[in-house]
Amino acid sequence: MSGGQRLVPLTPDSLDEAQRRLYDAVLASPRGQAARLIRRDDGSLTGPFDAWLRTPVLGEHLERVGMALRTDTVLPAAAREIAVLVVAKAWSADFEWWVHGIVARREGVAESAIDAIGKGRRPLLEDAACQAAHDVAHELVERRRLEADTLERARKDLGERALVEVVTLVGFYQLVSGILESFDPPGPSAELPVVGPPAGVARAGSDLYEAAATTRAVRRLRPDPVPDAILERVLRAATWAPSGGNLQPWHVIAVRDPARKRALAALYRDLWADYASARRALVAPLPEAIREPAERALQAGDYLADTLQDVPVVNVFCFHPDRLHITDAGLGRPSVVGGASVYPAVQNLLLACRAEGLGCVLTTLLCSREQEVRQLLEIPEPWATCAFVPIGWPVGGGHGPLSRRPVDQVAFGDRFGAPLFEPPTDEEAR
Numbered sequence: 001m002s003g004g005q006r007l008v009p010l011t012p013d014s015l016d017e018a019q020r021r022l023y024d025a026v027l028a029s030p031r032g033q034a035a036r037l038i039r040r041d042d043g044s045l046t047g048p049f050d051a052w053l054r055t056p057v058l059g060e061h062l063e064r065v066g067m068a069l070r071t072d073t074v075l076p077a078a079a080r081e082i083a084v085l086v087v088a089k090a091w092s093a094d095f096e097w098w099v100h101g102i103v104a105r106r107e108g109v110a111e112s113a114i115d116a117i118g119k120g121r122r123p124l125l126e127d128a129a130c131q132a133a134h135d136v137a138h139e140l141v142e143r144r145r146l147e148a149d150t151l152e153r154a155r156k157d158l159g160e161r162a163l164v165e166v167v168t169l170v171g172f173y174q175l176v177s178g179i180l181e182s183f184d185p186p187g188p189s190a191e192l193p194v195v196g197p198p199a200g201v202a203r204a205g206s207d208l209y210e211a212a213a214t215t216r217a218v219r220r221l222r223p224d225p226v227p228d229a230i231l232e233r234v235l236r237a238a239t240w241a242p243s244g245g246n247l248q249p250w251h252v253i254a255v256r257d258p259a260r261k262r263a264l265a266a267l268y269r270d271l272w273a274d275y276a277s278a279r280r281a282l283v284a285p286l287p288e289a290i291r292e293p294a295e296r297a298l299q300a301g302d303y304l305a306d307t308l309q310d311v312p313v314v315n316v317f318c319f320h321p322d323r324l325h326i327t328d329a330g331l332g333r334p335s336v337v338g339g340a341s342v343y344p345a346v347q348n349l350l351l352a353c354r355a356e357g358l359g360c361v362l363t364t365l366l367c368s369r370e371q372e373v374r375q376l377l378e379i380p381e382p383w384a385t386c387a388f389v390p391i392g393w394p395v396g397g398g399h400g401p402l403s404r405r406p407v408d409q410v411a412f413g414d415r416f417g418a419p420l421f422e423p424p425t426d427e428e429a430r
């Protein structure tokens with residue numbers, strides 16, 4: 001939005017009676033959070049409304065249609081928002097894209113779907129009504145017709161009433177887009193609370209390799225809430241992990257209660273302080289090239305320790321010791337196999353957070369304070385804790401490139417130590 005003044009915005013003191021009626025109706029309408037976007041600091045209206053004030057009676061009818069499309073339709077809200085986003089994308093209508101992106105996230109539309117629509121790709125949606133709404137909207141805006149098979153599929157998945165509603169909605173939002181693109185009104189003054197990834201957050205979408213290659217510890221997290229629908233999606237991804245005998249011997253407690261988060265943070269701060277000072281002492285004599293990245297990670301860790309109480313969700317993974325298949329017990333060395341029935345779930349959660357643009361980090365320091373955590377979160381015996389994963393929208397760029405040993409140094413062929421792959425050439429290593 002360039003903020004060009006094709007129409008000089010009308011402030012409330014300049015309105016006649018009919019304009020005032022429309023102005024009041026727009027602000028009184030139950031638009032929820034979006035209402036905060038509509039009125040600018042000087043009292044003028046954003047979106048299509050300032051333009052409609054020029055023809056207030058027509059504007060009143062249009063405003064009522066806009067509200068009716070939200071409140072008097074059977075079309076599910078997520079499907080509705082997907083259709084609006086398709087129109088906004090086709091028209092490159094930034095304001096519409098931005099506002100309806102917020103609403104879509106609140107209604108549980110997946111980041112990967114919004115991302116795909118933004119890139120002009122067809123998202124594959126689990127919900128048949130959402131898929132139908134997308135396909136109808138896309139065909140209408142791209143081809144200006146509805147093919148018979150799209151119509152039939154949509155009739156089946158939406159029913160005739162919602163099908164007519166989605167076609168009407170597409171027409172209405174094309175009208176709105178035309179107003180926005182013609183008059184280019186200034187954007188809103190209000191800062192909205194973040195209900196989805198802030199602009200610029202890197203999301204890996206659904207590309208597994210990209211997600212895995214960029215899922216690093218993100219410890220600087222914003223306090224803005226994680227919508228329930230997104231939390232449910234990332235925790236569902238955790239449940240897809242394998243476990244010995246498929247027993248899934250774990251639970252996760254999503255801690256959002258401020259008092260409990262404060263108590264976890266108080267425990268964590270002390271543990272981190274001890275860990276960080278030992279680590280700083282260890283790296284102090286090392287060359288700059290090693291010390292500098294270590295110090296950066298430690299500073300991020302300091303940040304997390306200082307702000308853990310403000311992180312929107314701390315996911316506490318618990319496991320049942322009697323339900324693990326511990327095939328390496330009794331070998332006279334630390335046993336690790338039990339953890340293999342839980343940590344894949346934790347990794348799935350991290351990857352799902354990555355796909356959503358959420359920052360996250362696997363932490364285990366609090367495991368040493370299990371008794372206090374057990375009391376705090378009312379974890380019954382013999383359930384025990386094995387991982388604490390704070391998640392939230394990243395403060396900075398969030399996930400990104402990893403620093404890991406190259407595969408030729410990690411993978412052997414046939415016997416321990418035998419090379420499997422050639423080391424990368426200097427060119428490839430760069």
Ligand SMILES: Cc1cc2nc3c(=O)[nH]c(=O)nc-3n(C[C@H](O)[C@H](O)[C@H](O)COP(=O)(O)O)c2cc1C
Binds near residue numbers: 216366
């Ligand atoms: C088993 C395990 C325990 C960890 N515990 C903590 C922790 O308590 N606090 C923390 O800030 N990071 C913790 N981490 C994160 C690691 O420090 C991080 O993954 C590692 O340094 C690599 O950093 P990167 O993922 O940003 O490349 C833990 C990671 C693992 C796998």
